[in-house]
Amino acid sequence: MENPKLKKWHDDWLEEATISQLQEKMECGELTAKELVLMYLHRISVYDSGLHSVLEVNPDALHIAEALDAERKESGPRSRLHGIPILIKDNIDTHDKMHTSAGSLALKDSIALQDSFVAEQLRNAGAVILGKTNMTEWANFMALGMKSGYSSRGGQVLNPYGPGAFDVGGSSSGSGAAIAATFAAAAVGTETSGSILNPSCQNSLVGIKPTVGLISRRGIIPIAHTQDTAGPMARTVEDAALLLNALCGKDGRDPITNTNPFNGFDFTEFLLKDGLKGKRIGIAAEGFIELLSKEKQTVVATAFEVLKTSGAEVIENIVIPSAKAAWKNNVLTYEFKPDLNAYLSQLHPSIPVRTLADLIEFNDKDEEKMLKYGQAVLQRSEKTSGTLTEAAYVEALEFDLYHATEQGIDFALEKYNLDVIVFPSEEGSHISAKAGYPTVAVPAGYTAAGEPVGITFAGSAFSEPLLIQTAYAFEQMTAFRKAPVLE
Numbered sequence: 001m002e003n004p005k006l007k008k009w010h011d012d013w014l015e016e017a018t019i020s021q022l023q024e025k026m027e028c029g030e031l032t033a034k035e036l037v038l039m040y041l042h043r044i045s046v047y048d049s050g051l052h053s054v055l056e057v058n059p060d061a062l063h064i065a066e067a068l069d070a071e072r073k074e075s076g077p078r079s080r081l082h083g084i085p086i087l088i089k090d091n092i093d094t095h096d097k098m099h100t101s102a103g104s105l106a107l108k109d110s111i112a113l114q115d116s117f118v119a120e121q122l123r124n125a126g127a128v129i130l131g132k133t134n135m136t137e138w139a140n141f142m143a144l145g146m147k148s149g150y151s152s153r154g155g156q157v158l159n160p161y162g163p164g165a166f167d168v169g170g171s172s173s174g175s176g177a178a179i180a181a182t183f184a185a186a187a188v189g190t191e192t193s194g195s196i197l198n199p200s201c202q203n204s205l206v207g208i209k210p211t212v213g214l215i216s217r218r219g220i221i222p223i224a225h226t227q228d229t230a231g232p233m234a235r236t237v238e239d240a241a242l243l244l245n246a247l248c249g250k251d252g253r254d255p256i257t258n259t260n261p262f263n264g265f266d267f268t269e270f271l272l273k274d275g276l277k278g279k280r281i282g283i284a285a286e287g288f289i290e291l292l293s294k295e296k297q298t299v300v301a302t303a304f305e306v307l308k309t310s311g312a313e314v315i316e317n318i319v320i321p322s323a324k325a326a327w328k329n330n331v332l333t334y335e336f337k338p339d340l341n342a343y344l345s346q347l348h349p350s351i352p353v354r355t356l357a358d359l360i361e362f363n364d365k366d367e368e369k370m371l372k373y374g375q376a377v378l379q380r381s382e383k384t385s386g387t388l389t390e391a392a393y394v395e396a397l398e399f400d401l402y403h404a405t406e407q408g409i410d411f412a413l414e415k416y417n418l419d420v421i422v423f424p425s426e427e428g429s430h431i432s433a434k435a436g437y438p439t440v441a442v443p444a445g446y447t448a449a450g451e452p453v454g455i456t457f458a459g460s461a462f463s464e465p466l467l468i469q470t471a472y473a474f475e476q477m478t479a480f481r482k483a484p485v486l487e
Contacts (some may be wrong), residue, residue, distance in 0.1 A: 010042060040182075043182060052149075052156060053173070055090050058094075061131070068082060101363055102139065103152065104267050109351065117251050118220065133187060140171040146170070146372075146373040157177050168442050172196050175199065180232055180235075190231070197209055198426045199233070204452035206441060206443070207441040214244075214464065215229055216231070222342075237376070241267040275469035281418065304422070321408070336381040337386040417464060438459060439467070441456045442455060
């Protein structure tokens with residue numbers, strides 16, 4: 001960078017600067033949002049060519065930041081996100097000059113006709129939507145064996161801790177890699193089952209997968225309405241909580257948000273360093289930890305030992321009856337078609353892909369570009385009626401809800417009288433996802449080769465304050481996260 005002030009801050013300070021630290025400099029006039037955007041754009045231009053995490057940058061980002069700087073001087077900040085650059089996943093609508101494509105070339109020219117609820121909330125909070133992040137195409141609901149982070153539009157996202165060596169995680173891969181590499185202060189990902197938690201663990205980030213209903217899904221390209229949600233991905237629990245404050249809210253156009261008890265809530269009130277003290281923490285290892293490599297098992301075991309010194313009462317080897325249930329993705333298969341068709345039908349008339357059948361046909365016309373991994377998952381969903389009347393769908397939905405709640409998370413919480421359940425890495429995330437329950441991922445260390453490892457804190461519906469409290473206490477005790485070395 002030519003500006004010596006910005007170059008020094010970029011080189012010596014920006015990499016691990018928290019949202020609160022960014023705000024401090026803007027509040028005292030040392031730094032502007034416009035300068036902050038410039039520094040993040042510089043990082044993207046220098047380092048992202050090897051990571052492919054950012055699909056496009058908002059052409060208006062600098063002007064938006066400049067306007068927010070003027071507003072700060074005139075009337076003060078709107079919130080603690082005022083002037084803070086945030087990246088969002090490419091399946092979240094923004095009514096601006098950026099596209100929303102779910103990583104697919106089929107929607108590469110699609111510009112949303114209106115903001116998603118998430119984009120509205122960010123703009124209302126005074127955040128700068130800096131750009132769109134790459135992702136596993138169609139949120140990894142397209143093909144069997146598709147590699148995490150791959151999309152026909154953006155190519156393969158790589159893990160900044162080991163490009164080409166470590167899995168970047170999916171499907172919020174670009175959001176994970178970009179925030180690990182400090183291409184923005186924080187990012188928004190989306191999850192149906194593990195898509196925030198997995199890349200958070202793989203990129204040494206904090207990821208919050210909220211209760212379904214905490215954040216409106218309006219304007220997000222869907223997989224399944226019973227499980228979809230957006231959520232924050234950040235380098236610290238505090239930053240994730242600040243972003244969650246902005247995203248949380250009720251929306252009359254998404255009825256499940258009427259169950260949200262936290263409208264206008266400040267989740268940072270639960271950032272307590274002694275937040276684990278006196279809590280009953282259950283370790284869910286059986287049926288989960290064996291799914292990790294031996295090295296990751298060792299890292300996780302060390303993290304579990306740390307929990308025992310936190311002042312919490314740790315109950316080891318709790319049993320979740322549904323840990324080894326015959327889980328399937330049938331609910332997603334049935335819900336995807338009507339949900340996607342509804343989204344596609346609302347796109348600008350110039351977009352020719354209006355149904356799932358259109359998408360499959362579009363892909364078939366250019367197999368080399370579009371079907372590196374095939375589209376068996378799309379085809380399987382297209383074979384359903386799209387009416388959600390099949391007995392197989394209703395049976396699968398009831399199976400998932402029962403085994404995820406009464407024989408899953410709620411069973412364990414009640415049987416062992418627990419406050420929180422802790423899982424190794426993101427294993428077990430499918431149970432919380434099917435229940436619609438929240439989970440928070442936190443860095444837990446690294447393998448000898450430097451691959452990030454996380455653990456996840458899970459609870460029942462709308463237990464976000466408790467999960468944030470315990471995750472924050474663990475983070476403050478351990479300070480495991482370290483920045484990747486970028487080349």
